[in-house]
Amino acid sequence: MSLTITPTAALATVWNAVLPPEISAMTTLTNGDDLHLSLYRKMFQIRRFEEEAARAYAQSKIGGFLHLYIGQEPIAVGASAALRPDDYVMTTYRDHGLALARGMTPRAAMAELYGKVTGCSKGLGGSMHFFDKEHNMLGGYGIVGGHIPIAVGTAFASKYRGEDRVSMVFFGEGAVSIGDFHEGMSLAALWKLPIVFVCENNEYAMGTPLSRTLSVEDVSLKALAYGMERDRFNSEHVLQVRDRLGEAIARARTHSEPTLVEIRTYRFRGHSMSDPGKYRTKEELEERKKKDVLLRSRIELEEKGHKAALEAIDKEVEDEIADAVRFAEESPEPGPEVLEPTTYAGPFAR
Amino acid sequence: MPQMNMVQAINDALRHEMRRDSRVVVLGEDVGKVGGVFRVTQGLFDEFGDDRVIDTPLSENGIVGAAIGMALYGLVPIPEIQFADFIYPAYDQIVSELAKYRYRSGGEYPSKLVIRTPVGGGIRGGHYHSQSPEAQFIHVPGLKVVCPSNPADAKGLLLSSIRDPDPVLFFEPKRIYRAAKGDVPDGDYTVPLGQAKVVRPGWHVTLVVWGAMLYEALDAANQAAAQGIECEVIDLRTLWPLDIDTVIESVKRTGRFIVVHEAPKSCGLGAELVALVNEKAFLHLEAPPLRITGFDTPFPYTLENEYLPLSHRILPAILEMARY
Numbered sequence: 173m174s175l176t177i178t179p180t181a182a183l184a185t186v187w188n189a190v191l192p193p194e195i196s197a198m199t200t201l202t203n204g205d206d207l208h209l210s211l212y213r214k215m216f217q218i219r220r221f222e223e224e225a226a227r228a229y230a231q232s233k234i235g236g237f238l239h240l241y242i243g244q245e246p247i248a249v250g251a252s253a254a255l256r257p258d259d260y261v262m263t264t265y266r267d268h269g270l271a272l273a274r275g276m277t278p279r280a281a282m283a284e285l286y287g288k289v290t291g292c293s294k295g296l297g298g299s300m301h302f303f304d305k306e307h308n309m310l311g312g313y314g315i316v317g318g319h320i321p322i323a324v325g326t327a328f329a330s331k332y333r334g335e336d337r338v339s340m341v342f343f344g345e346g347a348v349s350i351g352d353f354h355e356g357m358s359l360a361a362l363w364k365l366p367i368v369f370v371c372e373n374n375e376y377a378m379g380t381p382l383s384r385t386l387s388v389e390d391v392s393l394k395a396l397a398y399g400m401e402r403d404r405f406n407s408e409h410v411l412q413v414r415d416r417l418g419e420a421i422a423r424a425r426t427h428s429e430p431t432l433v434e435i436r437t438y439r440f441r442g443h444s445m446s447d448p449g450k451y452r453t454k455e456e457l458e459e460r461k462k463k464d465v466l467l468r469s470r471i472e473l474e475e476k477g478h479k480a481a482l483e484a485i486d487k488e489v490e491d492e493i494a495d496a497v498r499f500a501e502e503s504p505e506p507g508p509e510v511l512e513p514t515t516y517a518g519p520f521a522r
Numbered sequence: 523m524p525q526m527n528m529v530q531a532i533n534d535a536l537r538h539e540m541r542r543d544s545r546v547v548v549l550g551e552d553v554g555k556v557g558g559v560f561r562v563t564q565g566l567f568d569e570f571g572d573d574r575v576i577d578t579p580l581s582e583n584g585i586v587g588a589a590i591g592m593a594l595y596g597l598v599p600i601p602e603i604q605f606a607d608f609i610y611p612a613y614d615q616i617v618s619e620l621a622k623y624r625y626r627s628g629g630e631y632p633s634k635l636v637i638r639t640p641v642g643g644g645i646r647g648g649h650y651h652s653q654s655p656e657a658q659f660i661h662v663p664g665l666k667v668v669c670p671s672n673p674a675d676a677k678g679l680l681l682s683s684i685r686d687p688d689p690v691l692f693f694e695p696k697r698i699y700r701a702a703k704g705d706v707p708d709g710d711y712t713v714p715l716g717q718a719k720v721v722r723p724g725w726h727v728t729l730v731v732w733g734a735m736l737y738e739a740l741d742a743a744n745q746a747a748a749q750g751i752e753c754e755v756i757d758l759r760t761l762w763p764l765d766i767d768t769v770i771e772s773v774k775r776t777g778r779f780i781v782v783h784e785a786p787k788s789c790g791l792g793a794e795l796v797a798l799v800n801e802k803a804f805l806h807l808e809a810p811p812l813r814i815t816g817f818d819t820p821f822p823y824t825l826e827n828e829y830l831p832l833s834h835r836i837l838p839a840i841l842e843m844a845r846y
Contacts, residue, residue, distance in 0.1 A: 294628035303627040310594055311626065315618045321584045322619060325591015332547070332573060332597065355584030362579065514625040515663050517632060517687035
């Protein structure tokens with residue numbers, strides 16, 4: 173696959189960019205069914221985790237806002253399969269999927285949603301602000317685009333230290349209109365940093381379709397202005413995501429070169445739980461649900477004779493999620509004494 | 523002990539810490555080869571190279587955002603914002619991300635960095651090169667704010683700021699960058715954060731001040747002394763966290779409190795100080811506390827000496843308060 177694209181060809185693409193037919197042929201899948209099964213398990217865990225989170229939210233057990241990743245799971249899971257555990261990831265407020273994909277336990281994640289002291293951020297962050305030092309998941313961010321320059325900084329530090337850890341930063345297509353995106357891309361390209369910018373283009377910036385928020389729908393073209401490598405594809409298979417992101421990760425790790433990757437995807441739920449999603453038709457949603465990558469993985473694995481393994485996964489995941497909900501419900505809330513030491517390091521009387 | 527001005531003292535502190543700790547990097551607009559618009563980083567590029575003294579594009583949000591990421595990885599970045607007036611593009615990163623990192627990670631990650639930036643009026647810079655936005659950062663929990671008034675404090679407070687576990691905004695009063703001179707201890711020298719300094723002892727009126735206006739307050743205090751009124755002048759040095767104990771102890775003795783700052787009056791740090799004085803020393807007061815400050819207007823180009831709380835505005839207030 174060639175990443176180089178001349179400006180003229182790029183412009184032609186802009187004019188032709190009505191919408192993503194099959195933007196790219198699926199890359200050759202590598203590794204065997206074992207890996208596929210384990211990644212399916214992770215996607216299914218995220219799906220079931222969020223379905224139960226939505227239920228708890230509806231029962232007012234979870235407060236504030238809840239942005240579900242349902243439909244986009246192959247991206248976080250494929251990316252995590254391509255990354256090393258010591259690589260850094262940061263993402264948006266739609267962060268449960270990436271946290272679980274990186275290895276956060278459903279218990280720590282669910283307890284955080286419940287605002288309990290056993291949560292990944294001691295219950296101080298909640299849904300939009302997961303944080304997991306152990307798995308180098310440096311947070312979900314509630315300010316759109318705010319994390320992009322920060323990921324540039326971790327990439328800088330990796331290069332400065334002569335290490336080969338890669339930073340990967342996820343954001344939606346809504347974030348590319350924000351200044352942080354430009355400033356982050358600009359610095360990463362200028363300093364040739366080991367970073368992968370992953371735009372999860374789910375076609376809606378909150379409630380507005382991308383045709384009404386972007387003058388050029390092909391987000392990946394923005395890389396050209398920075399002299400940065402780019403890639404663009406539909407999320408069709410978790411192993412395809414892993415392989416395509418793997419190329420960008422290798423470029424970062426081996427050559428310290430950044431890449432902008434645009435992955436077309438779709439979220440099956442609203443922007444947040446409070447969004448009934450009236451800006452899109454039922455037909456559109458049903459049509460897209462037929463392309464649910466998770467479901468297609470399951471069908472593929474069933475056809476390959478892994479029915480028993482899938483049923484075992486079903487049971488394990490159901491048990492895990494039920495345990496996580498129980499754990500979250502039974503855990504205590506943090507007391508106000510947690511606030512001061514998490515605001516400043518030392519005593520702060522006045 | 524060598525004599526230095528503020529620029530030299532800050533440069534000395536940066537050089538000292540960069541020699542001591544390879545995690546320390548400096549980044550900002552023109553900080554490298556040029557040595558910064560006020561030459562504060564002059565010579566560092568030659569000694570430490572372009573991967574530790576980093577020229578950046580004009581990109582304040584990117585500079586501070588990237589510095590936060592560097593800090594998360596374990597570096598100790600010291601971004602320079604060329605003028606405090608240019609800090610607003612980075613305000614989101616400072617307020618939304620930097621200040622909240624320790625909290626949002628459940629206490630696991632400090633985002634430890636020092637943002638250096640020239641502050642205040644006195645160079646006829648007009649409304650984009652003269653402002654004093656300290657209160658806008660003091661109001662954000664999670665940040666510390668420092669403003670030195672002399673070369674020795676500049677060095678000592680900067681080294682303490684770099685080694686402090688919390689993020690620090692280090693405001694450098696540009697009016698006295700070269701005008702303030704003094705002995706600066708060689709080598710490793712720190713002044714603890716959070717400690718005000720009684721610069722001039724007195725017993726009639728307490729004057730609290732910081733940065734370049736210290737010299738105006740001292741001038742007014744000396745003139746008042748000629749008329750028999752002895753002011754106690756306190757240099758706050760660290761604006762947040764406040765050394766409120768030193769202030770209150772003084773006010774309890776004098777019964778009279780004046781705060782002087784360049785920033786506009788309304789909701790400035792002076793307002794907070796007056797509130798604290800009222801809360802903690804109300805029954806000791808002999809006169810209403812007073813703020814002598816910049817105006818609630820944009821910083822003017824042509825009326826700088828009227829806008830700034832110079833000694834000609836401070837002295838009458840002292841005399842009036844003493845007679846109250």
